[in-house]
Every structure is written in C-alpha cells, then in structure tokens.
Amino acid sequence: KQEVTQIPAALSVPEGENLVLNCSFTDSAIYNLQWFRQDPGKGLTSLLLIQSSQREQTSGRLNASLDKSSGRSTLYIAASQPGDSATYLCAVIWDSNYQLIWGAGTKLIIKP
C-alpha cells in the first residue's frame, strides 16, 4: 500500500534554529512530492514541488530534498522565525489518477 509518514507529529524549537522536517514514503515510483503549510483554520499553501527527476527545490529559507531510493524527503527551514509556526504536510502523487497521498503532518512551534 502506498503510504506517506511524517515523524515527529509535533516539534517545538527556539527561534533562530535551523530545523529539518521528515517525510517518508513507500514505493519509489512517484510522479512528484509536494510540501504544504497549513495555518489553523486556514487552507493549505503550497511551499515546494519536487518532480521525480529532481533532487531538491529551494524557496527563500526553505529547501526540500528528495531521495527516491530511500523513500525520503526532508524540508529544511533555515533561521526559524515565530511566523514559521504551522503544520507542515507532505504529499505524494504516485500514479495517473492524480491523487495526492498525504502524511498526517508535523505541527511546528517556534518559540520566541
């Protein structure tokens, strides 16, 4: 069964730290992997999209890597800020029915 797992479910770090969020997935034959941010009571915002042929994508202080062979992706956040506090979701598309398979998310709290 194709599954996406995010560990830990919650993470709390002091402001200014660099941090890594993890996403693991079964089956390496993916189309793409996306990282999203969800703020309480809000919708989801796409952060980074990594195609299956790519190894990483960068946007500002965010860097996402993809290692299909090991079934892992990481989201690196540099110099964390309180405004980065949110739930971060990882989602994978495996096949042509376009279905995003989601992890349950990591709730990140950045302490001032």
Added chain:
Amino acid sequence: NAGVTQTPKFQVLKTGQSMTLQCAQDMNHEYMSWYRQDPGMGLRLIHYSVGAGITDQGEVPNGYNVSRSTTEDFPLRLLSAAPSQTSVYFCASSVTGTNTEAFFGQGTRLTVV
C-alpha cells in the same frame, strides 16, 4: 486574484439533510478535486475532475456526488448527511493533475449532528 474560493466556511447539518459545498477557481485550471481532513489523519481524496464534464471517484467517495459543468466550478453534494461526514473539506485545483502545484481553498468546516 481570488484563486480557489469555497463556500460556506462553516456549516451545521442535521443527520439526513443534504447540502452542496461550493468551489470555484479563476485560474483556468483543468484539474479540480475535493479532500476531507480528519484529526490525526492525512487528507483523503473524495472526488476529482480532469476537465469540464469529466469526474471520477477518489479514495472515499461514498455519500458524495460531484459534477463539473464548467471549468470554473466543482460543487460537492452531500446526499444524506451522516455524523461520519463531520470533517473539514478542502477543494483544490491545479493546471494538470500530476506535475504542477496544487492550490487550495480555505476549507469548509462541516458538523453533522
């Protein structure tokens, strides 16, 4: 630029009632989809559409209907609401289904009593 607009934001239904969740996008995206999000679980796909006039079932389609008469609109209908349908519902759109980023609406929080 409105993006993906969902209405209503909140709704309380009695068991057995029906209703339609509205979703509209102004980006001329071909692909649209509906997900539900339950506590402690990842989002799950209910129905999706790859273009006007074309819809298909996702992982959890039972109890829901959809139609896609225009590129812009993709309403989700609850036929006879049940407490198990209490959830947060998200509509999403993208240029294509597989290789472009997905844009999400703000969500509809539905409670069935």
